[in-house]
Amino acid sequence: MSKVKFDFSTVRTRVIPILKRVEVEDYPAKIGRVYGWSRQHVCYYLGKLEQCGLVKRKVRSRAVFYELTGRGKTFLGSCEDIVFGSGVYRLDRCQVRFGIVAEGCLPVDFRRVEMMNWTALLGLEQGVHVRHTTRSWIVHVETLYGKHPGELFVMAKNLADRVAKSLMIKYGCRLSEGELCRGYELKVDDPVAKLLSRYFCVSTPERKIDHSPGIDQGELEHFSSDAAVEYLLMPERVKKLEGQVQALHVDLEELNGTLKKLLSLESSGEFGPEQRRLQDYVS
Known part of the structure; x- marks a missing residue:
């Protein structure tokens, strides 16, 4: 494994787009068609990415494919802001x-x-x-x-x-x-x-x-x-709903504690004659 130098522009416009297509198992010719590049252009960058250990070559029935290595998956994951990554x-x-x-x-x-x-x-x-x-x-x-x-x-x-x-x-x-x-x-x-x-x-x-x-x-x-x-926004909405439910749970716990204190005071006879009992508030 050797180091390969890419400037920031190349990483943004070539490396990451190619890695994203490799991740979904596109072959070099299809990657070229999707982005408007020649197959030779794509293969050049795939060769460089293979040198630095981000992709590895696989041969299926004489056809050459590439797949991400563990290092490549980590690199791509750190470069992407995926809201819902459970599927493609x-x-x-x-x-x-x-x-x-x-x-x-x-x-x-x-x-x-x-x-x-x-x-x-x-x-x-x-x-x-x-x-x-x-x-x-x-x-x-x-x-x-x-x-x-x-x-x-x-x-x-x-x-x-x-x-x-x-x-x-x-x-x-x-x-x-x-x-x-x-x-x-x-x-x-x-x-x-x-x-x-x-x-x-x-x-x-x-x-x-x-x-x-x-x-x-x-x-x-x-x-x-x-x-x-x-559908992509669903995880954020679920997370927001979980926060609201948690806040409601805390409020209910506080209300439950207050009611227990009132019941304790009522049972101990500490209410004065001018104070209303808890059962007076319950219909």
Whole structure:
């Protein structure tokens, strides 16, 4: 293990973002797509992080992955302010639509899919699935993982914007600003969901607890980013409620002590004739 020198800017803009993606088991090429870096650029920093003992390399079926070491987990934990660290958020089925302002040439290597009254073109751009319709280009963002829902939506939008820019350069079209499509799924592994989903599904207008196909662990699915943020704030609200309950407990203990003193005085006959007895206050 050797020391590697990074300036503060590099730690903030390269080291920590890469470690966060390694933590959720993203491979180098996907890390590059998420942040708009080349695979070689990511591998360079992963090599440096491996030298200083923050990550270690793993080979699965000839594919190279990285995972955090104990030292890497400690370092990342000290750099992050995680409100609720029991689970990792997963953004599925996220699509960003870019309206066509001016049509360019159409890709010849895309697969044609016949719809009801029109034909869609499906293909890959920068390793990301895209779909061309009569009115728009739709970028199908791959599954993303992160510690906060806001982070995931920013990454998804940035990734889609880079793909849209590449489409405009490659095919000569002009596209409008991207819009997030409905139907995305924001989920988090949750211990309560893990227990409940063994027996049944639970659903409200804001959330759902169930299993996804191919996922062994139960998950809590949020139907909106506001619901996810509200979920993140839950520990703080519970902590505040615990403080209020504790304060109420202290007040009740003091009240109980005072009542015992009054009962003791009453039973000893120390009340004067002009003083009201405790039972006079009880209806």
